[in-house]
Amino acid sequence: MPLKELTPPRIAIGVRELTAIADRAEGTLSKLRDDLLEPWPRKQSPTVTGSRLAKICKLDRTQINYLCTRGHREGLPVGTLKGTSRNREFTLAEAQQFVRMAGPYKARPKGARGIVLSVGNFKGGVGKTTNAVALAQGLTLHGHKVLLIDLDPQASSTTLMGYVPTPEVTEEMTVMPVVYGEQSDLSYATTPSYWENLDIIPSSAALFGADYYLPNKQAAEPEYEFWKVLDSAMESIRERYDVIVIDTPPTLSYLAIGCFMATDGMLIPLPPETLDYASSTQFFRQFAELFRTLSEGRQVEKQFAFIKVVMSKVKPGVSTTDVVKSWIQQTYPELLARAEILDSDLVKNATAEFKTIYDLAKYDGSAQTYNRAVESFDSVIDEIESEIQNAWRLQVTEVADVEQA
Numbered sequence: 001m002p003l004k005e006l007t008p009p010r011i012a013i014g015v016r017e018l019t020a021i022a023d024r025a026e027g028t029l030s031k032l033r034d035d036l037l038e039p040w041p042r043k044q045s046p047t048v049t050g051s052r053l054a055k056i057c058k059l060d061r062t063q064i065n066y067l068c069t070r071g072h073r074e075g076l077p078v079g080t081l082k083g084t085s086r087n088r089e090f091t092l093a094e095a096q097q098f099v100r101m102a103g104p105y106k107a108r109p110k111g112a113r114g115i116v117l118s119v120g121n122f123k124g125g126v127g128k129t130t131n132a133v134a135l136a137q138g139l140t141l142h143g144h145k146v147l148l149i150d151l152d153p154q155a156s157s158t159t160l161m162g163y164v165p166t167p168e169v170t171e172e173m174t175v176m177p178v179v180y181g182e183q184s185d186l187s188y189a190t191t192p193s194y195w196e197n198l199d200i201i202p203s204s205a206a207l208f209g210a211d212y213y214l215p216n217k218q219a220a221e222p223e224y225e226f227w228k229v230l231d232s233a234m235e236s237i238r239e240r241y242d243v244i245v246i247d248t249p250p251t252l253s254y255l256a257i258g259c260f261m262a263t264d265g266m267l268i269p270l271p272p273e274t275l276d277y278a279s280s281t282q283f284f285r286q287f288a289e290l291f292r293t294l295s296e297g298r299q300v301e302k303q304f305a306f307i308k309v310v311m312s313k314v315k316p317g318v319s320t321t322d323v324v325k326s327w328i329q330q331t332y333p334e335l336l337a338r339a340e341i342l343d344s345d346l347v348k349n350a351t352a353e354f355k356t357i358y359d360l361a362k363y364d365g366s367a368q369t370y371n372r373a374v375e376s377f378d379s380v381i382d383e384i385e386s387e388i389q390n391a392w393r394l395q396v397t398e399v400a401d402v403e404q405a
Contacts, residue, residue: 053088053095099141114240118265123276134356136148137195147243149245156247160356165204211255264391272325337380337383
């Protein structure tokens with residue numbers, strides 16, 4: 001048989017076909033989201049067990065039960081007793097209130113602004129989005145009021161929070177009205193989420209427009225300062241929220257530059273894998289060159305209150321992991337967090353169901369597996385909490401020095 005008869009027919013794919021594929025993909029994602037979150041099309045916040053609440057508060061369960069016996073007199077939430085046992089279950093709002101009243105975490109001091117914390121890395125697959133959403137959720141479990149801003153046009157954080165970006169998130173719901181100068185601050189875009197004390201500014205593909213608009217405006221108006229757009233727009237929400245967590249774009253785009261200029265602290269997830277380590281060196285080189293250029297060309301000075309490199313997706317006991325971990329420890333000794341996020345099928349499976357580790361009220365499998373995974377995230381949150389408290393103390397000191405001058 002001649003060769004040409006074996007050649008499959010060519011299927012041309014043009015704009016019409018691509019549009020149909022995109023429509024089908026969005027419809028499938030929307031249905032999948034609804035099926036996984038059935039019977040609600042929106043995610044619902046989890047309950048918190050007494051044992052889990054005890055760990056968050058750094059207490060043991062008997063202390064939690066004792067405090068609950070006094071709760072009605074002292075205003076503490078008492079939760080709900082399950083069956084005939086002494087096991088208690090709390091709503092998320094009750095757990096947050098309990099932590100604020102009986103936990104070890106200090107509230108934002110008077111005179112301090114909300115801390116803007118960016119989660120960034122230019123390499124895919126490092127856990128950037130999972131860490132950003134879990135960080136935002138975890139900080140609410142310390143009693144803080146948190147805003148999650150999704151600046152990644154791929155909108156993965158938005159999806160993880162229960163939205164299907166294209167049909168459900170309009171451009172007006174994102175940061176784009178601020179980028180275009182139609183709004184002066186970001187208050188218009190803050191939206192309550194299913195998770196108590198965690199609001200969101202969602203993302204969509206509309207954010208790709210920022211990297212066309214901002215350079216064109218900068219070229220047309222030399223005095224324009226695109227890197228100040230987001231920072232200026234955050235002034236009012238810094239008063240409303242204790243912490244603002246940003247899931248950043250995966251490239252050093254104009255929107256990313258504006259994000260980093262508005263940032264007080266950074267968390268950089270870094271798996272101990274050779275390619276991820278190599279990519280991190282490029283990340284810091286581009287980062288340094290960016291701020292050097294702005295400093296020399298525009299006299300723009302930028303300092304971060306803290307930067308934390310957090311090893312993520314760590315596989316204990318793997319020899320190659322240990323080797324790369326040693327490279328990371330040698331390269332970033334002053335930035336490296338003590339806590340590590342372990343590689344876990346539990347976390348992967350949760351993400352596949354549009355959830356984070358903190359969305360799981362309980363785990364049907366091994367309790368040890370669940371505890372190991374959630375404790376690794378808790379340890380990172382605790383370390384970031386310490387950095388936030390230090391940043392607040394510095395702010396209060398600076399305000400006091402100005403008032404005395």
